[in-house]
Amino acid sequence: MSKKPRSLVRAAFSAVTLVMTMLLLSGCGNYMVLDPKGPIAEKQLDLIIITVILCSIIIVPVLIITFIIVWRYRATNKKADYKPEWAHSNLLETIWWGIPIVIIIVLAVITVRYTHELEPAKALASDKEEVTVQVVSLNWKWLFLYPEEGIATVNTLTIPEDRPVRFEITADSPMNSFWIPELGGQIYAMSGMSMALHLQADEPGTYFGTAANFTGEHFENMNFQVNATSDAEYEQWIQEAKSSPNTITDESYEEMSKPTEKEEPTLYSSFPEGIYERIVTKYMHDGAELHQHGSASADETDAAADTANANSEEDSSAHKGH
Structure with a gap:
């Protein structure tokens, strides 16, 4: 047409x-x-x-x-x-x-x-480099990890305009649904699964992002602002995030994952390597298979499963020691 x-x-x-x-x-x-x-x-x-x-x-x-x-x-x-x-x-x-x-x-x-x-896991055709954002649904907030830049945000998302964005989506909470209406349809965020969604903003602007699934008392607070900027502004924003005094550690993530009524948009200059994979495999039992939908390579999946199993064995040994 x-x-x-x-x-x-x-x-x-x-x-x-x-x-x-x-x-x-x-x-x-x-x-x-x-x-x-x-x-x-x-x-x-x-x-x-x-x-x-x-x-x-x-x-x-x-x-x-x-x-x-x-x-x-x-x-x-x-x-x-x-x-x-x-x-x-x-x-x-x-x-x-x-x-x-x-x-x-x-x-x-x-x-x-x-x-x-319009298969969500299908990459968009573009001559520009793709941006990867890992998304974690929490009660009642969204955590965005930028693995290539080593930065993270809560309840705010910034992407470059006219460049494809690959979202890898999971949940450390009840099943939810990630949705940016002006950019594309929703896709579910589920614990133990990693879903892929490819979107692109054709022009700079501020767009509405939300959770499209009921997940409890304060689910209506799970809204986030999507800022589509020029490449130069995007690079400037990355440097701003890297200079933030806030950081995510394994301990602070455990506190962050607890239910909160309203979380203000926040920038984090760093987060633990491999935390997304650990979140995906967090509730898996020994020998369980990681379910993914076009969101990770086989090597990454195996590495994440091995890490989860190793952590499970350590926990079992610790309990036996007590």
Whole structure:
């Protein structure tokens, strides 16, 4: 779909959606899903629009015909034909069964195509270097680790615009869902698993990030600001983070992982090497297999599992010593 027709279709779709929504809601904010700022969100919106148009081919005529039938065959209309013996029409049966079947087939083909194209673990095509961010869902905060830069943040995320970002996502809390609506769809964060999600911001700006899954009393506080900046500003931000007096140690992480009501955005200049892998394998038993979805190499997975098993053996020996 070229840019001009796509813009016209989106404008029409947004106008119809706005009118329909205004009948039900008032005081609504920004329609973030309908205002994509990245290639993944763009294609997801295309799928939404195509799906709504295809479904409207069935729904709109049905609603119109329903109104016409109710109006024409009302009790006070004496001009309507009276056919008590009428029971079947091959033409009408073909229309109201054939058209929906064709639309369902078309919709299925389009959905399968987009599903494979928008596979979260699939890297984005780009001539620019990819940025890796490891994400940990905690109660009730988000921890972001930048393994290549050796820095970390809580409840704030900064990425360079027009560069692909690879998110590796897990949880040290109940299952949650990581979502930046203007950049792409959500993906679950689960303990014992590492999920991959590739996104990109096409332009600089500040975007809304949130937890899209209920995880307890203060889950509504799990919102974070996504700052998409130029490469120069991104490098400047990295240096700012590296000069932060805050650091994450194994001990301070244990304190951080405890439930808190509201955590302010914070920068950390360092964190223990391999902490993400240890978080992923934290609740694994001996011999358990690490579940991943395109988020780590086989060597990294084996190393993380070996570390978890070694820690488990040390804990067992310590308990026996007592």
